Structures are given as C-alpha cells and as structure tokens.
Amino acid sequence: MSEAPEIYKGLAGVPVDYTAISRVNPDTNTLLYRGYPVQDLAAQRSFEEVAWLLWYGELPTPEQLDAFVETERSERALAANVRRSIDDLPVTSHPMDVVRTAVSVIGANDPDAEDNDPEQNLRKSKLLFAQLPAIVAYDQRRRQGLPLIEPRDDLDYSRNFLWMTFGEEAPEDVVTAFRVSMVLYAEHSFNASTFTARVVASTLSDLYSSVVAAIGALKGPLHGGANEAVMRTFGEIGTPDNVDAWLEDALARKAKIMGFGHRVYKNGDSRVPTMRASMVKMLEHYDRPDLLEMYEKLEAGMGEKKNIKPNLDYPAGPTYHVMGFETETFTPLFVASRITGWTAHVMEQLAANALIRPLAVYNGVDQRELPEA
Ligand SMILES: CC(=O)SCCNC(=O)CCNC(=O)[C@H](O)C(C)(C)COP(=O)(O)OP(=O)(O)OC[C@H]1O[C@@H](n2cnc3c(N)ncnc32)[C@H](O)[C@@H]1OP(=O)(O)O
Numbered sequence: 001m002s003e004a005p006e007i008y009k010g011l012a013g014v015p016v017d018y019t020a021i022s023r024v025n026p027d028t029n030t031l032l033y034r035g036y037p038v039q040d041l042a043a044q045r046s047f048e049e050v051a052w053l054l055w056y057g058e059l060p061t062p063e064q065l066d067a068f069v070e071t072e073r074s075e076r077a078l079a080a081n082v083r084r085s086i087d088d089l090p091v092t093s094h095p096m097d098v099v100r101t102a103v104s105v106i107g108a109n110d111p112d113a114e115d116n117d118p119e120q121n122l123r124k125s126k127l128l129f130a131q132l133p134a135i136v137a138y139d140q141r142r143r144q145g146l147p148l149i150e151p152r153d154d155l156d157y158s159r160n161f162l163w164m165t166f167g168e169e170a171p172e173d174v175v176t177a178f179r180v181s182m183v184l185y186a187e188h189s190f191n192a193s194t195f196t197a198r199v200v201a202s203t204l205s206d207l208y209s210s211v212v213a214a215i216g217a218l219k220g221p222l223h224g225g226a227n228e229a230v231m232r233t234f235g236e237i238g239t240p241d242n243v244d245a246w247l248e249d250a251l252a253r254k255a256k257i258m259g260f261g262h263r264v265y266k267n268g269d270s271r272v273p274t275m276r277a278s279m280v281k282m283l284e285h286y287d288r289p290d291l292l293e294m295y296e297k298l299e300a301g302m303g304e305k306k307n308i309k310p311n312l313d314y315p316a317g318p319t320y321h322v323m324g325f326e327t328e329t330f331t332p333l334f335v336a337s338r339i340t341g342w343t344a345h346v347m348e349q350l351a352a353n354a355l356i357r358p359l360a361v362y363n364g365v366d367q368r369e370l371p372e373a
C-alpha cells in the first residue's frame with residue numbers, strides 16, 4: 001500500500017506562488033508594499049498614491065497622480081441601477097451582502113467585463129476604487145433612514161468618503177486616521193480573500209467575479225469580519241472593570257477572541273503599532289478613555305493568559321466606532337481599501353496564470369455496489 005500523502009490543512013505554511021505586490025515578514029515584523037514599508041506610506045502618502053503603487057509597482061509621477069485623481073473623482077457617483085439594487089435590498093441585509101450585490105451589478109453593467117486585457121483590468125480596478133465609498137456610505141445612511149449624499153469632486157478620497165457618510169467635513173485628525181486605516185488595510189499578500197480572488201482569476205473569469213468572491217471570503221469573522229466582532233466584544237464587556245471576568249469566562253468556553261491572533265504573524269501584526277497610534281488619537285479626540293482602558297486591559301489579558309497579540313482589526317474597530325461608523329459598516333470599509341490589493345493580485349495572477357486546482361486525499365467509503373433501485 002502506498003503511503004498516504006501529507007495534508008496541509010488550511011494550506012498553513014505552504015507557498016503556492018510568487019508575488020511582487022507585498023512582502024509580509026513575520027521575523028522582522030514588517031510589511032512592504034512594492035518594497036516600501038507600510039508605516040512610511042501611511043505617514044506620508046495619500047491612499048490614491050498607494051492604490052497606484054499597488055497596481056503599477058511604482059509611485060505615480062505628479063502628472064499620473066493628477067490624471068488618476070481626476071478619473072477617480074469623475075467616477076464616484078453610482079449608476080441608477082446600482083443604486084436601485086441597493087434600495088431593493090432590505091435594510092436588515094448584512095452590509096457585506098449589499099456591497100457584494102452592488103459590485104456584481106457594476107460588473108454586469110460593464111460591456112467589457114470579460115475583457116482581461118491589462119488596460120481594461122486597470123480601468124475596472126479604478127472604477128471599483130472610485131465607487132466603493134459611495135456604496136458603503138449610502139448603505140450606512142439608508143440603514144439610518146437618511147438620504148444619499150452625492151460625492152463632492154472638490155474633496156480627496158478620504159474627505160469625500162467621510163462627507164458622503166456623515167454629511168459634514170471631517171476634522172483634519174479624523175481624515176488622517178481614516179486615511180491611515182485605508183493604507184494599512186490595502187494589501188496583505190495571500191490572505192484568504194486575496195487567494196479567493198486569485199483562484200477565480202485563475203479560471204480566466206472576469207475581475208468583477210474575483211472581487212465578488214473575495215468580498216464573500218472577507219465577510220467571515222476569522223478574516224475581515226473580525227473588526228466588527230471586536231466592537232461587539234467591547235459592547236458585551238461593557239466597562240473596563242468587567243474585562244478580566246469576561247476574558248476568563250470566554251477562554252474557559254474555548255471562544256476565539258476576535259481581533260487577536262494571525263496565521264502568519266505570531267509575534268504581533270506589523271500594522272498594529274501604526275493603527276494603534278491613530279486609534280489613541282481618535283479616542284482622545286472623541287474623549288473615550290474608557291474604551292482605551294478596555295482595549296489595553298483585554299490586550300494585556302490575552303498576552304498573559306494566551307500569549308496572543310492583536311491583529312489590525314483590533315485597533316481598527318474602536319477607531320471606526322468613535323468616528324461614527326456603525327459596527328456593521330466596518331468590514332465594508334475593509335473592502336473599500338482591499339479592493340486595491342485584490343485587483344493588483346488578479347492582474348498579477350493573469351500575467352503568469354496557472355489554474356489553481358489542488359488535490360484532496362479521499363477518505364470516504366470504498367467503492368461499493370449500487371443497490372438495485
Ligand atoms: C485582517 C485579518 O483578517 S487578521 C485575522 C482576523 N481574525 C480574527 O481576529 C479572528 C480571531 N483569530 C483567530 O481565529 C485565529 O488567530 C486566526 C484564524 C486569525 C489564525 O488562526 P490559525 O493560524 O489557524 O491558528 P489557530 O486557530 O490554529 O490557533 C492556534 C492556537 O491559538 C489559539 N488562538 C488563536 N487565535 C486565538 C484567539 N483569537 N483567541 C483565542 N485563542 C486563539 C487557538 O485556539 C489555538 O490553540 P490550540 O493550539 O490550543 O488549539
């Protein structure tokens with residue numbers, strides 16, 4: 001009998017392809033986008049520049065950036081049937097289902113959706129980048145019974161996103177914290193949703209289908225859905241005094257504590273210090289020392305009891321909360337950012353494609369006779 005082949009459950013630790021888009025290095029606790037440290041990009045560059053960098057491999061020249069900014073601003077408004085498709089969904093729909101549906105309609109509207117020429121895919125990537133803020137902002141507003149706010153082409157990406165969500169111009173420090181979160185969420189190598197996008201692209205399907213599938217993968221609480229789950233945890237805990245008892249009980253039940261742990265980083269997530277610094281500023285701005293105390297106590301408890309560190313979703317949750325985003329909107333915000341990484345990976349996959357189709361080892365019943373009908 002031949003020996004059973006080894007199984008790599010969850011593909012843990014298995015390299016499946018090359019990528020030149022980002023480098024996650026758990027040994028040095030670093031994340032590079034096209035060679036640049038993510039914390040430097042977050043401190044110094046706009047999200048529009050980072051998107052360009054991920055797609056093209058280099059930062060834009062001033063002329064390229066001007067042209068991209070102009071295109072992005074001109075493509076922000078939703079087509080009537082995209083808006084109708086959102087309106088037709090119950091307000092109780094999960095916002096990730098709303099985003100997934102709207103992206104699907106944008107794809108169906110595109111007469112060149114199936115054209116996988118790199119120029120076409122860059123055009124589609126920029127279109128989705130420009131439209132996602134309107135989808136996310138409008139969905140939060142309609143859940144609150146508020147009317148849609150049209151985009152403003154005198155505001156940059158982050159300012160306009162906050163304008164369309166809240167109907168007022170955000171203070172500078174809020175804009176900065178929001179922009180930083182968009183830069184940090186943009187790309188993270190072969191995470192589950194990006195890998196999903198690449199699997200779909202590998203069949204030579206279209207870019208919109210890859211993105212729709214990736215949104216489905218991101219929704220789960222073990223991946224992007226964790227940023228919402230973090231805020232629900234804080235809601236359950238209630239006050240800083242309850243943290244220790246809550247954690248003891250949760251760990252006794254063998255519950256996973258959302259916003260902690262990572263498949264690749266075992267000594268902390270490279271993005272957490274930058275996001276944490278933004279969170280601290282926002283908690284000061286909105287005067288929520290109680291939330292900071294809860295954050296620190298839970299982090300310390302997880303360190304002591306499990307030696308598990310926070311991931312990016314942990315500081316992102318409270319940051320979005322105090323800015324005024326509903327908890328249900330957090331994962332859609334992740335989509336608006338990760339659209340850059342997903343689409344860069346779709347294009348990279350197509351440039352050197354091989355159908356992604358692993359093997360499974362059968363462990364069901366042996367061949368048997370079909371009983372007579
Ligand atoms: C942006 C992002 O997508 S980052 C990830 C966001 N997801 C979360 O925050 C969800 C909570 N975290 C988790 O579920 C996990 O840490 C994952 C899914 C992210 C990574 O999981 P894996 O690499 O598969 O590690 P795995 O789940 O096997 O964990 C290893 C051990 O640590 C424990 N562990 C890992 N994360 C946690 C956690 N958050 N809470 C409690 N225990 C944990 C596991 O129970 C396991 O313990 P055991 O060996 O005693 O069974």
Ligand SMILES: O=C([O-])CC(=O)C(=O)O
Nearest residue numbers: 187188190191192263264
């Ligand atoms: O890399 C992962 O597995 C998850 C993650 O942090 C991300 O997608 O940003």
